[in-house]
Amino acid sequence: MTGGKGISPCLLKKFILKNDFNQLKFHIMRKSSAGLVKTQYYTFAAPPNGMRLESGKRLGPITLAYETYGELNTDRSNAILILHALSGDAHAAGRHSSHDRKPGWWDTMIGPGKAFDTRKFFVICSNVIGGCMGSTGPESIDPRTKKPYALRFPVITISDMVQAQKHLIDHLGIKKLFSLSGGSMGGMQVLQWTLSYPDMVRSAIPIATAPYLSAQAIAFDEVGRQAIISDPNWQQGQYYHSARKPAKGLAVARMIGHITYLSEESMHKKFGRRLQNKEKFSYRFLTDFQVESYLHYQGDSFVKRFDPNSYLYITKAMDYFDISRGYRSLDHAFRNAKAKYLAISFTSDWLFPSSASREIVNALQNNYKDVSYVEIRSSYGHDSFLLESAVQTNVIKKFLDHLLREI
Amino acid sequence: MLQIIRQDLNIIARFIEPGTKVLDLGCGDGLLLDMLKRTKNVIPYGIEISEDRIIKCLEKGIPVFHGDMDKGLEDYHDKSFDYVILSQTLQAIKKPFLVINEMLRVGKKCIVSIPNFGYFGIRFNLLFKGKMPRTRYLPYNWYDTPDIHNLTIRDFYEFCRKFRIRIVKKIFLKNINGKAVSMPVWPNLFSNVGIFLNTRHQEKKGKRYFKGAEHETDDR
16 A cells, blocks of 8 residues: 555654554555545435335335445545445445444545545445345335235336436536446446436446346356245245344355356456365365355355345346347447546456446447557456456556546 | 657647547556547547556546447447547457457547568668667567567558558658658658557448458457
């Protein structure tokens, strides 16, 4: 991190004299990061009208969790909306308290001097409906029954998520977003935004995403869902007031997910065939290999923070996503797009492969839209968009800087 | 070098009508497209393989596609561009025929500029020194050169004749004291660079030359 440079020798001496390394660490962190942040909530679409969903059903009231970093300028023209992936949340950057071990999920990209530079931009990260991270989802209380929705929650789509976020952006008084960005499912929302509200978007950066989910990806999602549904503790989704929760099912779903987020190469490098805390095979069905231990850990820690029903709803929304639905072709879908696009993909990503990004780019080019495409070399698989920050930062910075000069 | 390349770009720019759609293969840092965008108000697109040069294009705001033109332009529709440009790159392509064929499919016209291997300096080099020539335009050693398909202006004529490609316009440049001047006399001997504006010959038995072509594109 470059943030340490900003600290004065005098201040450094003070911290060292007081032997206050925690304070020092925090100070360095604050220089390069979005600092201390707080999740905010916006509630709208009060019943009985609510918000009309793509399925025709109505949902309301709706709460969206969001965070903001940086300052909105006077003409409200410097806002960038960040959209998260399947298991993400509104907490994209900074820390909630100085004791937080980990910063937000995209802290490497959002902050002073970073790709989404909070000295220049007002960065908003919005959660999605259907989730369980503070926004309205199956875990929320249904105002009609005063109980959690569970499976009474309507099935939502990516365009419903985007429609809800549009309410938030209106609420913040922003007429036009300077840019939009997100990876994976976040990238799907980016594409949907540019087609649902073309006049509200100046530029868009879809990362590691696809114009529609492939059969292979739908298949993995379905295995994950079946793992949850076939867990006897799932109880038709009515487990909120029960002592038994479908934790095993969700953990298995997450384990499958994690395999698809990595690449063969990155798994080989990270784990190989190494054994976990042992020299010999156990010759029993215990955890022998490191890779097994890793997946168990990922599964178990996910259970603590994620609602199994939300997993069903959000994966379904991704499966349904096809940006060309309702149009004659993919080319036709992008005919009315107005944003400048920068699409990014990663060489080792097989869940959202480069070919999928190229389909988006070619469709835009066939409409003579302003679109650039970069394929970043990386071995981390689909997770690259969270990990490969150096090149990504450079590419995004140059793209945004040119747009800033154009104003 | 830079001087003559800029001159090269200026001449390419002269071939191009304002307000057209232009695809530049191997667009580098986007110099030509940036110039065309500003002076001729064209809709520019570049294809480039190097990450560093792509970033330079993004700096200029030139739409650029990260790709390898040796893999063809199959994702582009027929005649979707007014001009497709290949500047000083033909000699470094693995499958020159495939690329030119694709250029003529995707573009209504195409512009190709080539460094002339028939230039007398190069001939002398080989004749008297007996070594692979290294010049300002072809500055590499035989073992590290990206130029794997060096050609002369006469070679290009033959190529066009064989594959029924029409040369609409041509200009030859010679470098004199760092300045590029037009060299219409014996260009294959005296010019460093040839620039050609090509189209496909309109003919009914259009499929015929593809038979020979399949040979040319074989991977060996």
